[in-house]
Amino acid sequence: MDTFLSRYKNLTALFAVVLVQLLLLAYQIKGEGEVRLLRVWAIASVTPFARVLEAVRTRSTHVVSDYLLLVGTHAENQRIKKALDNATLENQYLHAQLATADRAKALALFEESSPSKTIAARVIGNATGSATHVVILDRGTTSGIEKGMAVITPQGIVGKITGVYPNASYVLLITDPSFAAGVISQHGRAEGTLRGKGDGVPTVERIANEFKVEPGEWFYTSGDDRIFPKGLPAGQAISVHAGKLNQEIQLRASGLASGLEEVLVVLNGVHGNIPEVRPGNLSAQPVTMLPAPPQDKASEPTALSNTSYPSTHHTSAAAASTSSASNTGGVRTDADRLLDQYRKIGASLGHVFGQSGNGAPNYNVSLKPGVNPAAAASPAATEPSKEPTAEPTTGPTAEPSTGPLVDRAVEKPAPKP
Amino acid sequence: MSYSHDEIAEPPLRWGGGKYRLLQIAGVALAAILFQFYVPRLIKLLDYLELPLLVTLYFPLMRRSPVSGLFIGAGIGLAQDALSELPLGMFGIAKTLIGYLAGSVSQRFDDTNNWVRLVLAFCVFLFHQVLFWAMQRSLRGEMIDLNWERTLVQAVLNALVAVPFFAFLDRVGLGSSSSR
Numbered sequence: 001m002d003t004f005l006s007r008y009k010n011l012t013a014l015f016a017v018v019l020v021q022l023l024l025l026a027y028q029i030k031g032e033g034e035v036r037l038l039r040v041w042a043i044a045s046v047t048p049f050a051r052v053l054e055a056v057r058t059r060s061t062h063v064v065s066d067y068l069l070l071v072g073t074h075a076e077n078q079r080i081k082k083a084l085d086n087a088t089l090e091n092q093y094l095h096a097q098l099a100t101a102d103r104a105k106a107l108a109l110f111e112e113s114s115p116s117k118t119i120a121a122r123v124i125g126n127a128t129g130s131a132t133h134v135v136i137l138d139r140g141t142t143s144g145i146e147k148g149m150a151v152i153t154p155q156g157i158v159g160k161i162t163g164v165y166p167n168a169s170y171v172l173l174i175t176d177p178s179f180a181a182g183v184i185s186q187h188g189r190a191e192g193t194l195r196g197k198g199d200g201v202p203t204v205e206r207i208a209n210e211f212k213v214e215p216g217e218w219f220y221t222s223g224d225d226r227i228f229p230k231g232l233p234a235g236q237a238i239s240v241h242a243g244k245l246n247q248e249i250q251l252r253a254s255g256l257a258s259g260l261e262e263v264l265v266v267l268n269g270v271h272g273n274i275p276e277v278r279p280g281n282l283s284a285q286p287v288t289m290l291p292a293p294p295q296d297k298a299s300e301p302t303a304l305s306n307t308s309y310p311s312t313h314h315t316s317a318a319a320a321s322t323s324s325a326s327n328t329g330g331v332r333t334d335a336d337r338l339l340d341q342y343r344k345i346g347a348s349l350g351h352v353f354g355q356s357g358n359g360a361p362n363y364n365v366s367l368k369p370g371v372n373p374a375a376a377a378s379p380a381a382t383e384p385s386k387e388p389t390a391e392p393t394t395g396p397t398a399e400p401s402t403g404p405l406v407d408r409a410v411e412k413p414a415p416k417p
Numbered sequence: 418m419s420y421s422h423d424e425i426a427e428p429p430l431r432w433g434g435g436k437y438r439l440l441q442i443a444g445v446a447l448a449a450i451l452f453q454f455y456v457p458r459l460i461k462l463l464d465y466l467e468l469p470l471l472v473t474l475y476f477p478l479m480r481r482s483p484v485s486g487l488f489i490g491a492g493i494g495l496a497q498d499a500l501s502e503l504p505l506g507m508f509g510i511a512k513t514l515i516g517y518l519a520g521s522v523s524q525r526f527d528d529t530n531n532w533v534r535l536v537l538a539f540c541v542f543l544f545h546q547v548l549f550w551a552m553q554r555s556l557r558g559e560m561i562d563l564n565w566e567r568t569l570v571q572a573v574l575n576a577l578v579a580v581p582f583f584a585f586l587d588r589v590g591l592g593s594s595s596s597r
Contacts, residue, residue, distance in 0.1 A: 025506035042499030127501040
């Protein structure tokens with residue numbers, strides 16, 4: 001035996017070292033035990049270096065950007081633009097202030113507005129190994145962070161906490177191959193699984209070909225994974241291809257789009273709703289409107305003076321809501337009523353809207369019972385001296401322009417019930 | 418008088434023993450791990466670089482000893498494991514085998530030849546990635562696909578970096594020529 005061991009000394013040593021590590025692995029994987037002491041030592045010995053490096057980098061960047069570059073810019077501006085007045089200088093100063101606004105402030109604003117309880121943290125390093133996508137935060141158990149918590153930015157989800165130490169924690173990024181999260185598409189409400197692929201472009205799996213998903217559509221967290229609160233942006237589909245059973249959807253991860261410097265760890269998540277508009281679409285932000293007043297039965301339905309308002313909150317532009325209200329038969333605003341009236345006039349005159357060459361119908365005819373619209377539409381019938389009843393009594397109907405009517409109708413004061 | 422197989426096959430160490438050499442290895446390994454820990458976050462382009470693996474390859478090559486190679490590999494691998502979210506031993510086992518392999522190969526090839534280093538670094542990187550992937554599937558039960566295209570590109574890039582990196586380590590006195 002001794003001869004065998006001495007003859008194969010190298011292989012014996014290799015076998016012993018690998019066996020020890022295999023046993024260590026088995027202890028950790030099967031028993032879900034963790035060799036915490038070794039990790040704590042390693043983290044504690046490396047994080048000071050990382051902090052120092054990060055501090056040096058941040059300060060040197062600030063020195064360059066705040067002093068050297070600004071001095072150069074200032075001198076250049078002085079040389080080239082001596083004739084600028086104080087207002088221009090002030091304007092430039094304000095623009096510079098806006099451009100150099102700290103991301104931390106934006107993060108703090110998001111933190112305040114978010115219903116979930118979050119805590120800001122700074123990324124101080126990468127986990128070793130090019131195959132994994134893990135970053136290290138400068139906050140740990142002393143800040144209340146626990147394993148399994150979600151990590152987000154105002155732009156979207158970033159990853160989840162997979163390891164926590166007193167002053168540091170690991171974040172498994174959504175681009176890591178072992179990452180998975182439940183997501184839902186914005187329009188089709190198709191539920192799928194977000195998976196990392198290791199190359200920076202995660203995919204959404206398990207969405208059947210029958211569901212309609214288009215490139216550019218946003219995906220949000222569904223909350224099913226019990227990690228991310230529902231309603232957080234996950235990313236935008238950049239390519240959608242039909243597979244054998246399920247679609248192959250590639251996502252541009254919105255949370256990682258602008259780099260990782262500061263993040264938010266969700267300490268206590270609150271589920272939200274899937275927004276109807278895409279993030280950042282300011283033109284389609286929700287508009288609050290008052291509920292509708294009680295119906296006045298004595299009022300004339302076509303009179304513009306009787307204004308009513310939508311009973312629910314609208315989220316789209318006025319034109320869209322007007323057309324939708326008319327189509328569904330629920331006339332709600334004066335603009336809707338007027339549009340409805342014009343359609344009836346057009347129908348009674350046999351006018352086909354959208355067909356060129358017919359000209360516009362005469363919108364001044366009345367639709368009161370007993371009056372023939374076709375006769376009223378004739379030139380003789382529209383003369384005020386001969387047919388005074390055909391004269392429209394409402395002012396705005398004399399201007400058959402549908403564009404400004406929406407605004408005008410909204411500006412009308414609400415009638416007293 | 419009889420000699421064992423190892424006594425005949427294993428040439429004398431190029432490096433002298435002593436704490437100084439050990440500290441040199443530990444210092445370079447720590448620097449490589451720190452590099453992997455910090456730099457790819459700032460320069461995304463360097464994400465492909467597996468510097469601890471190159472260090473694991475270099476020192477056993479220079480020492481020409483499989484046993485010291487496997488211990489160097491195990492040390493670097495376990496340190497890398499400790500700083501990753503993986504269970505301890507994943508990188509450890511992979512780099513132990515790499516260290517042993519590099520120490521064995523160095524006895525049969527001219528390790529100062531740049532072409533040999535290039536091919537060796539390419540093959541070792543591929544072996545490391547495939548081994549790591551296989552361990553993730555078999556030991557951890559993670560059904561992860563191996564991206565061959567990406568792995569091959571990474572292997573080429575790491576091999577291209579390995580040649581000047583090894584030459585640099587030779588030049589600063591960590592290699593065979595100046596340490597002999």
